[in-house]
Amino acid sequence: MYQDRRKVIVIGGGLVGSLCACFMGQKGYHVVLYEKRSDLRKDTYMRGRSINLAISHRGRVALRSVGLEETVLGSAIPMQGRLLHGKTGALQSMPYDPVFNNCIYSIGRNSLNEVLLNAAENYDNVKVKFDHKLVNADIRRGVIRVQNKTTTEVFEETADLIIGADGAYSVLRSAMLMTPMFQFNQTHIEHGYLELYIPASLGDKMTPNHLHIWPRGQFMMIALPNKDTSWTVTLFMPLDNFTSLRDEDSIMYFFENIFPDAVPLIGKNSLVHTFLSTKPSQLISIKCSPHHFGSKFLIIGDAAHAMVPFYGQGMNSGFEDVSVLSELLDKNHLEVKEIIKLYSEMRVQNVQAVCDLAMYNYVEMRDLVMRKSFRARKAVDEVLYKLCPKIWFPLYNSVSFSSLEYRRCLENKKLQDKIYSLLVGVLLLSFLFVFINILRY
Amino acid sequence: MYQDRRKVIVIGGGLVGSLCACFMGQKGYHVVLYEKRSDLRKDTYMRGRSINLAISHRGRVALRSVGLEETVLGSAIPMQGRLLHGKTGALQSMPYDPVFNNCIYSIGRNSLNEVLLNAAENYDNVKVKFDHKLVNADIRRGVIRVQNKTTTEVFEETADLIIGADGAYSVLRSAMLMTPMFQFNQTHIEHGYLELYIPASLGDKMTPNHLHIWPRGQFMMIALPNKDTSWTVTLFMPLDNFTSLRDEDSIMYFFENIFPDAVPLIGKNSLVHTFLSTKPSQLISIKCSPHHFGSKFLIIGDAAHAMVPFYGQGMNSGFEDVSVLSELLDKNHLEVKEIIKLYSEMRVQNVQAVCDLAMYNYVEMRDLVMRKSFRARKAVDEVLYKLCPKIWFPLYNSVSFSSLEYRRCLENKKLQDKIYSLLVGVLLLSFLFVFINILRY
Numbered sequence: 001m002y003q004d005r006r007k008v009i010v011i012g013g014g015l016v017g018s019l020c021a022c023f024m025g026q027k028g029y030h031v032v033l034y035e036k037r038s039d040l041r042k043d044t045y046m047r048g049r050s051i052n053l054a055i056s057h058r059g060r061v062a063l064r065s066v067g068l069e070e071t072v073l074g075s076a077i078p079m080q081g082r083l084l085h086g087k088t089g090a091l092q093s094m095p096y097d098p099v100f101n102n103c104i105y106s107i108g109r110n111s112l113n114e115v116l117l118n119a120a121e122n123y124d125n126v127k128v129k130f131d132h133k134l135v136n137a138d139i140r141r142g143v144i145r146v147q148n149k150t151t152t153e154v155f156e157e158t159a160d161l162i163i164g165a166d167g168a169y170s171v172l173r174s175a176m177l178m179t180p181m182f183q184f185n186q187t188h189i190e191h192g193y194l195e196l197y198i199p200a201s202l203g204d205k206m207t208p209n210h211l212h213i214w215p216r217g218q219f220m221m222i223a224l225p226n227k228d229t230s231w232t233v234t235l236f237m238p239l240d241n242f243t244s245l246r247d248e249d250s251i252m253y254f255f256e257n258i259f260p261d262a263v264p265l266i267g268k269n270s271l272v273h274t275f276l277s278t279k280p281s282q283l284i285s286i287k288c289s290p291h292h293f294g295s296k297f298l299i300i301g302d303a304a305h306a307m308v309p310f311y312g313q314g315m316n317s318g319f320e321d322v323s324v325l326s327e328l329l330d331k332n333h334l335e336v337k338e339i340i341k342l343y344s345e346m347r348v349q350n351v352q353a354v355c356d357l358a359m360y361n362y363v364e365m366r367d368l369v370m371r372k373s374f375r376a377r378k379a380v381d382e383v384l385y386k387l388c389p390k391i392w393f394p395l396y397n398s399v400s401f402s403s404l405e406y407r408r409c410l411e412n413k414k415l416q417d418k419i420y421s422l423l424v425g426v427l428l429l430s431f432l433f434v435f436i437n438i439l440r441y
Numbered sequence: 442m443y444q445d446r447r448k449v450i451v452i453g454g455g456l457v458g459s460l461c462a463c464f465m466g467q468k469g470y471h472v473v474l475y476e477k478r479s480d481l482r483k484d485t486y487m488r489g490r491s492i493n494l495a496i497s498h499r500g501r502v503a504l505r506s507v508g509l510e511e512t513v514l515g516s517a518i519p520m521q522g523r524l525l526h527g528k529t530g531a532l533q534s535m536p537y538d539p540v541f542n543n544c545i546y547s548i549g550r551n552s553l554n555e556v557l558l559n560a561a562e563n564y565d566n567v568k569v570k571f572d573h574k575l576v577n578a579d580i581r582r583g584v585i586r587v588q589n590k591t592t593t594e595v596f597e598e599t600a601d602l603i604i605g606a607d608g609a610y611s612v613l614r615s616a617m618l619m620t621p622m623f624q625f626n627q628t629h630i631e632h633g634y635l636e637l638y639i640p641a642s643l644g645d646k647m648t649p650n651h652l653h654i655w656p657r658g659q660f661m662m663i664a665l666p667n668k669d670t671s672w673t674v675t676l677f678m679p680l681d682n683f684t685s686l687r688d689e690d691s692i693m694y695f696f697e698n699i700f701p702d703a704v705p706l707i708g709k710n711s712l713v714h715t716f717l718s719t720k721p722s723q724l725i726s727i728k729c730s731p732h733h734f735g736s737k738f739l740i741i742g743d744a745a746h747a748m749v750p751f752y753g754q755g756m757n758s759g760f761e762d763v764s765v766l767s768e769l770l771d772k773n774h775l776e777v778k779e780i781i782k783l784y785s786e787m788r789v790q791n792v793q794a795v796c797d798l799a800m801y802n803y804v805e806m807r808d809l810v811m812r813k814s815f816r817a818r819k820a821v822d823e824v825l826y827k828l829c830p831k832i833w834f835p836l837y838n839s840v841s842f843s844s845l846e847y848r849r850c851l852e853n854k855k856l857q858d859k860i861y862s863l864l865v866g867v868l869l870l871s872f873l874f875v876f877i878n879i880l881r882y
Contacts, residue, residue, distance in 0.1 A: 174615060178610050182627070182629065183627065185625070185627070186618065186625040187624055239622075282621045
């Protein structure tokens with residue numbers, strides 16, 4: 001990027017936007033970050049609900065680049081594996097990485113966002129403007145219109161590079177939607193979610209350092225640990241089922257039948273109260289292409305690739321977006337318009353692959369995980385991974401514990417599936433051969 | 442719909458919007474139609490480019506309901522079939538309906554729009570407001586914001602029913618995009634198009650009453666007749682190929698090799714001039730669900746289901762939207778919010794089916810049509826259709842010459858494909874059987 005012109009606007013001060021501001025600040029650019037909400041560090045109430053986040057390799061790499069990895073992991077809780085809860089209360093641990101013992105890390109969205117905003121504001125060349133909302137973008141003219149929500153004044157702004165990190169309902173993306181060759185797909189899945197809570201006082205009854213899963217076919221509940229020993233619990237199920245649970249009796253009947261061991265932990269009162277007072281949230285998956293427009297506009301994070309939360313890669317892939325962009329910006333011989341075009345070419349297929357993986361993992365987490373065939377495959381994966389970790393790299397590990405391009409992770413998995421089928425076939429034939437020979441003699 | 446509250450707003454005065462205003466006017470509702478452009482009847486210049494339109498059964502049924510079928514067909518030109526142009530100039534006619542001799546009708550977009558606007562304005566209870574643009578819709582509050590482009594004043598408006606017929610880039614739909622469970626898919630295909638022209642003076646060199654097609658695999662050219670004996674020619678090809686034709690030599694080399702018999706008709710000067718002065722247009726396909734929001738908002742036509750033009754059903758399906766809505770509105774016991782919900786439930790799958798058909802037909806028109814296997818199948822279809830027209834209803838005929846729901850047309854076709862495969866299989870086996878028996882004796 002030219003050193004003589006270097007103003008960058010970042011739209012959105014969520015996780016990806018504020019991390020992006022840190023990266024751009026570190027490079028010495030003049031950065032303005034517009035966030036439509038007020039400063040969450042000054043708010044006393046918790047905003048929104050959110051599935052707890054799990055930081056894995058790609059997120060850590062990005063945080064490391066701006067010196068924040070240690071701070072963030074310091075307030076996160078390592079999770080070594082999944083802990084499956086059977087209907088009878090039987091527990092089974094499935095470590096994420098039996099070979100290298102890699103973990104994923106549970107952290108609350110708001111506390112992470114605070115760390116990132118503090119870090120961004122530490123750069124003199126970064127200005128964070130809260131209560132400033134993107135009204136619309138005139139992308140052909142290369143300008144955005146921003147409203148100062150305090151004064152209601154609307155002003156035009158421009159920069160050398162304008163990055164939309166404004167989330168799944170991105171205003172910048174909606175301007176790109178009208179441009180030639182822009183492909184867009186938005187899917188709301190039929191499952192919604194509701195957040196429940198296991199208080200700190202009962203938190204020690206849960207096996208620590210695990211992501212707890214209650215897989216039940218069409219339903220699934222998960223729990224992630226918080227620093228104060230409480231657990232954030234999330235129930236996923238079809239929206240129609242939420243509608244049918246309308247009174248205390250139906251709610252308790254459902255829970256005592258489907259998730260009996262969780263009832264005493266969440267508590268009957270809290271369970272019923274949350275159900276009756278809260279509407280379930282929806283889950284959206286968004287794929288689009290390209291991620292840039294013209295000579296200066298780029299979308300990253302959820303604005304470019306919102307995904308369902310079942311691979312724990314939403315934030316991690318958004319953070320990796322920033323790493324990828326940063327590396328390209330360091331190539332001094334390239335102009336901004338070349339960089340964002342190249343970024344888009346490199347990134348679209350990868351993030352579309354992870355959107356698909358996230359959708360697939362929902363089936364795995366709530367259903368497949370209970371099947372014997374699936375567990376057999378997992379066991380084979382584990383053995384092969386232990387024997388030749390460089391050759392047999394299981395999907396979850398390549399996604400969560402490496403920086404291998406997402407689409408390569410997916411390609412590997414497809415190749416492994418073929419080899420696995422071949423192995424099973426050869427094994428069956430060998431058995432048959434031995435069996436026939438035994439019969440003959 | 443309640444008789445005591447009956448204000449309807451239609452957004453968009455294109456073909457579907459102005460027809461919708463006629464239907465609503467006929468029912469006695471108080472109708473306001475907002476069109477962002479000026480009155481095309483007062484403009485002297487031709488606006489935009491457009492593939493000529495082909496009216497078929499569904500469009501005719503809708504026009505008939507408001508007494509406009511005869512007027513419209515009076516200025517249209519019947520097309521009995523496709524006329525295929527081979528590379529060597531060989532011609533082959535493929536009638537659309539060898540059993541009942543149904544035709545489709547070629548008409549210019551602007552003249553049809555004029556007829557519809559005149560008809561709408563003939564109702565005292567319909568007000569057409571040109572130069573009024575939908576700025577945005579606050580669909581949760583149930584209001585729209587409209588700008589009078591002459592005075593620049595912006596005002597809020599509401600009605601009992603607000604219908605967005607505002608085209609592929611619908612502003613009303615963009616408000617619905619942000620609502621729970623709204624599914625949306627937008628695809629730009631990699632082929633663009635360019636309009637060319639055969640002047641009236643040479644029009645008689647073209648076989649009349651046909652839709653002419655030059656199928657060439659990745660490329661396709663079509664020509665539709667105009668009332669003044671000129672022909673509107675449309676070339677479809679990958680956008681990359683357009684980019685490679687940048688000077689007179691490359692353009693003429695391309696045409697003389699690929700469409701040699703069309704060169705003298707279009708004329709070298711006109712051909713080269715159009716190529717060098719015009720950017721190819723893009724083609725978009727849009728599917729979404731649902732088509733309504735809340736108690737009063739509905740989208741129809743391209744706003745709800747823009748499709749590629751290869752089945753000639755874009756306008757026809759939009760007109761059918763109006764027929765379907767009209768029938769539901771006539772059910773007096775239903776409230777508007779029930780009607781639009783029901784409309785959406787009935788219509789979404791059908792228009793998504795026709796979007797898919799349109800995409801499929803592009804392959805058929807430019808490629809399959811040249812294959813022997815495809816022609817054999819067509820011939821079998823024709824024979825079976827002649828023998829039992831009520832049972833064997835070929836896809837093209839059910840789509841273009843009946844009101845059978847689009848998804849049923851598609852289901853029929855799939856069933857026919859299975860039967861056809863079975864027939865071919867039985868036939869082959871019989872031959873084999875006979876052949877073996879001949880060898881034995």
